[in-house]
Amino acid sequence: MTWFYQLFIYFYSFGAHLAALFSPKARRWVSGRKQLVARIKREVVTSQPIVWFHCASLGEFEQGRPVIEALKNEFPAIKILLTFFSPSGYEVRKNYDQAEWVYYLPIDTKKNARELVEHLHPALVVFVKYEFWFNYIDAIYLKKVPMVFLSVIFRPSQHFFQWWGGWFRKRLHKITFFFVQDELSAKLLKKAGIHQVEVAGDTRFDRVMALSEKVRxxxxxxxxxxxxxxxxxxxxxxxxxxxxxxxxxxxxxxxxxxxxxxxxxxxxxxxxxxxxxxxxxxxxxxxxxxxxxxxxxxxxxxxxxxxxxxxxxxxxxxxxxxxxxxxxxxxxxxxxxxxxxxxxxxxxxxxxxxxxxxxxxxxxxxxxxxxxxxxxxxxxxxxxxxxxxxxNYIRQHTGATSKVVKKAGVFLS
Incomplete structure (x- = not known):
């Protein structure tokens, strides 16, 4: 299955380059990744602990944002590295003032993952929702860096929980902790032998309730x-x-x-x-x-x-x-x-x-x-x-951010 995944990544990248000939969005996706690992290695230099957040796009960023800002408040010494998969997130938030560095995520090859993790050596990595990039997961795990997934929802139909999904489940076991949105997600993980999980809810609710109290x-x-x-x-x-x-x-x-x-x-x-x-x-x-x-x-x-x-x-x-x-x-x-x-x-x-x-x-x-x-x-x-x-539903389901920050504090202290 490893070779199949590497092949998938290769063809995904090839397809994106092909689409870039016709699609402005694909063109931004490709151009934003040119020489990207070398650029990150050149620009990200610090003696302070790095917390790396990765989001697919703008919606996932809104789930990660309250955690980023709470962590910055709780641990002022940390530096935030923020990566995006999609131009829709990167182009809108590339100047986000709570992150010291904002980039696209380099394509998930073994070489990119290994080089990036070795250079950054982050104190903590946080993936938001569905961003399962398995070469990065392997590289982070090998460096013994704490790795958290937040606001995740799992469903029985996903490949992780199929009879043929053993290779994917093995990667889930490498993740330090999961914050999931509902009980079903927690049950699916536990049935797969993964117990490092807490039902925290959706961190986005904290963000939107805070915004709703500051009417402009x-x-x-x-x-x-x-x-x-x-x-x-x-x-x-x-x-x-x-x-x-x-x-x-x-x-x-x-x-x-x-x-x-x-x-x-x-x-x-x-x-x-x-x-x-x-x-x-x-x-x-x-x-x-x-x-x-x-x-x-x-x-x-x-x-x-x-x-x-x-x-x-x-x-x-x-x-x-x-x-x-x-x-x-x-x-x-x-x-x-x-x-x-x-x-x-x-x-x-x-x-x-x-x-x-x-x-x-x-x-x-x-x-x-x-x-x-x-x-x-x-x-x-x-x-x-x-x-x-x-x-009332939104108000009653706030509080996920504080749960994540409390656990992150254990990894950062």
Missing amino acids: KFPQIELFKQNATLIAGGSTWPVDEDLLLEVLKNTSRDVKLLLAPHLVDDNHIVSIQKKFSAFNPVLFTNMSDVIDENSRVLVVNTIGFLSQLYPYTDLAYIGGGFGVGIHNLPEAAAYGIPVVFGPNHLRFKEAIDLKNIGGGYAISSEKEGVEVISNLLNNDNERKTAGEIAQ
Whole structure:
């Protein structure tokens, strides 16, 4: 199986280089890794203990972030190295001020893993959620460096727990400690003979609750909203935007849309403006003290503001559920608004929980989405009750960060 994994890594890298000929995102993925190990070895020089955090992308970063900041507060001497797999995370957070160094993760070859771990010799390595890179795991284990995975969710269908998954399970045994989100994950690990595990929950909840208590005022948003009911479209893709367009077509002028697309490149923003042209869309970056009274769509054409704008909204449709998987539900739910999301949500515990307790609504088609959102718009009591349920759920599931920091303290002391 080892040779198969090495072959997979080779072909993954080859495929990325091929895709780079056509895709700007793949091009950034490739160019960001050129001579990367040599660059890290040249730039990362310190006598202070290094804590290395690795995240796949932006969503995982939001899970790691509260732990990074709590560790920096608890252990001021440590230096943070932050790596990302995806350009979506790296490009947005490459200037994150709580990390001394931010890079892409060099491709997971045996040589890269060995050289990087030997040079860094970190005091602790933290992988967030699903980032199982087995050459890195082997190299970290061989150097006897404590290695923690946080906010993990395991499912019985994963390769780790199949009859043929022995090679993968063996790597899990090399990990020092797991912080998982639910009891099922802990049971799966223990059944596989892995007992270094604690059910801590999702560290992201601590972050979003803290944000929800620091509301920032945006007078232009108040001017745009006025007395309307405002829908948030969070991290939307084109299929989500089509659905929200149908919602606007089927509602009155008293309903407006704050749209924050997942992709904010110029081409996509222009396509959104054309799609919603009948509703006089205005761009967030162009807002002034005078708003067209006929405008019913505000397009957030920049990254980093959505979480601060949720307080102005009355319900949220979270994108990704008809494609790659839903994006950040807790960020919206923390503000006491109900969340609506598509069918690809089964890997997200919070989505399943919110659906079951009445704080979230799962939809399977555009038609159903229009019906569900329209019903919430027309039923103030149901909408407010669902929002309260969602917010209480987030509040009741905070505390994961302190559990992780306590355990990390054992490794760092």
